[in-house]
Amino acid sequence: MALPSMRVGAVEVEGLSDGILKTSLDLVIGMDRERAESLVGGTQNGSFYIPVNNFLVRRGGKVILIDAGAGNTMQPTLGKLPENLRGAGIEPSAVTHIVMTHLHPDHANGLVDDSGRPHYPNAEIVVHETEVDFWMSENVASDEDRVKGNRARTRINLRPYLDRIRRIRDDEEFAGFAPVLAPGHTPGHTCWVLAAGGGGFMAFGDVVHLSAIQISHPQIALTYDLDKNRAIESRKRILDMAASEHLAVAGAHVNAPGFGYVVRKGSSFAFEPAG
């Protein structure tokens, strides 16, 4: 099975689905319901599905996966990444590195199976130090319940990988991937930029969560964002960077396969799918 892919300079970026995530307009902050509904293009009482995309880059003998999907922890429509990898002829044991945009459940719970065993027994986890430090730190009383809950889950997700976590600082890179911190959705949410010889590529994770709304209206936040104002600032900055530098972008929840280019449209942005 050939994967949907996007060529950027000398690099081939392949798209892999983990499935679809049921979401809701109830998450949208700062836009009236009717307007949001018309942008999304029809919902069932506000509910609709968005994709959970993962990406694969082969480079210098490394097999690099970007994010790891939701596993069986969230919805029955998710957790398809390992079987989709196998369907494409890639054994999960052949994955050498997993570059994480952030450690939310739909990106990190798929690191392990239902028993907590690693789906990727030979992979090293590449993650920004701010993100891993936040989710692996001890709770304090004032932390929100959702933070405490995701910390508990992060310990399960990372347990089999604890001796092979590569913490990346702002001034470091991994296999050509440079981190661009885009905090707000989570404290260490990271976009990864790869210079690909004749082009640039960026995996922007959840900078855009609802692509039908937040590319044209980057000022719209979601209840998921831990710091809404920082998330909005990061989204505007990253979309501006993608448009200015003509980066090929891959978004975790941009309609499948999630590849394309961000272009300016008036004072805002639009998405042009690749291919």
Ligand SMILES: [Zn+2]
């Ligand atoms: Zn997500």
